[in-house]
Amino acid sequence: MNIILLGPPGAGKGTQAGILVSERNMVQLSTGDMLREARTSGTEMGKRVAEVMDKGELVTDEIVIGLIEEKLQGDQGGGFIFDGFPRNLAQADALGDLLARHGAKLDAAIELQVNDEVLVGRILKRAADAVAAGQTPRADDTEEALKTRLMAYYKQTSPLIGYYYAKGRLKGVDGLAEIEAVSGEIEKTLDSF
Numbered sequence: 509m510n511i512i513l514l515g516p517p518g519a520g521k522g523t524q525a526g527i528l529v530s531e532r533n534m535v536q537l538s539t540g541d542m543l544r545e546a547r548t549s550g551t552e553m554g555k556r557v558a559e560v561m562d563k564g565e566l567v568t569d570e571i572v573i574g575l576i577e578e579k580l581q582g583d584q585g586g587g588f589i590f591d592g593f594p595r596n597l598a599q600a601d602a603l604g605d606l607l608a609r610h611g612a613k614l615d616a617a618i619e620l621q622v623n624d625e626v627l628v629g630r631i632l633k634r635a636a637d638a639v640a641a642g643q644t645p646r647a648d649d650t651e652e653a654l655k656t657r658l659m660a661y662y663k664q665t666s667p668l669i670g671y672y673y674a675k676g677r678l679k680g681v682d683g684l685a686e687i688e689a690v691s692g693e694i695e696k697t698l699d700s701f
């Protein structure tokens with residue numbers, strides 16, 4: 509099965525993807541993680557990516573589609589979980605084309621439904637927890653970058669909810685429930701196929 513986890517920053521996409529990886533042997537493809545890796549490479553591309561990410565804006569479609577394309581050639585395990593990709597309609601179309609070229613398809617787009625106040629609280633807590641643990645928090649987990657990330661989500665990513673609904677692929681899950689309850693709901697959705 510190939511699925512997308514959809515939802516604003518802080519909705520729990522990364523957490524739920526991690527659970528699916530360990531329980532279903534699925535392969536997590538997180539463009540955010542790939543980009544964070546790319547920025548540490550010290551290349552010109554890495555530096556440009558870092559600037560855009562720190563502001564909370566989206567990097568170019570060309571870069572992220574290229575990253576995903578590379579990974580689709582690799583091990584598929586129990587299927588792919590797209591986490592943080594696609595983030596706009598052009599990326600969604602590109603993903604459909606890429607999967608078709610690999611003789612694969614998208615089974616479900618799972619929307620983690622949350623509310624904004626909870627999101628902001630979760631993200632600022634993620635930054636505070638990192639500091640308390642002696643780690644460096646994500647540069648884009650600040651209130652300022654968060655505003656930009658939320659705006660990017662509503663302007664560019666949220667139209668994907670209608671897009672996948674129209675394709676008959678959208679499944680909504682209450683993202684405000686406890687982590688185990690959310691993963692239980694996702695499991696149920698996947699088992700219904």
Ligand code: AMP
Binds near residue numbers: 539564566567593657
């Ligand atoms: P995330 O870890 O998914 O919250 O992504 C962190 C940052 O990486 C985002 O704020 C964007 O700057 C960038 N990013 C991640 N995925 C994408 C994508 N699919 N398209 C464009 N930018 C992305």
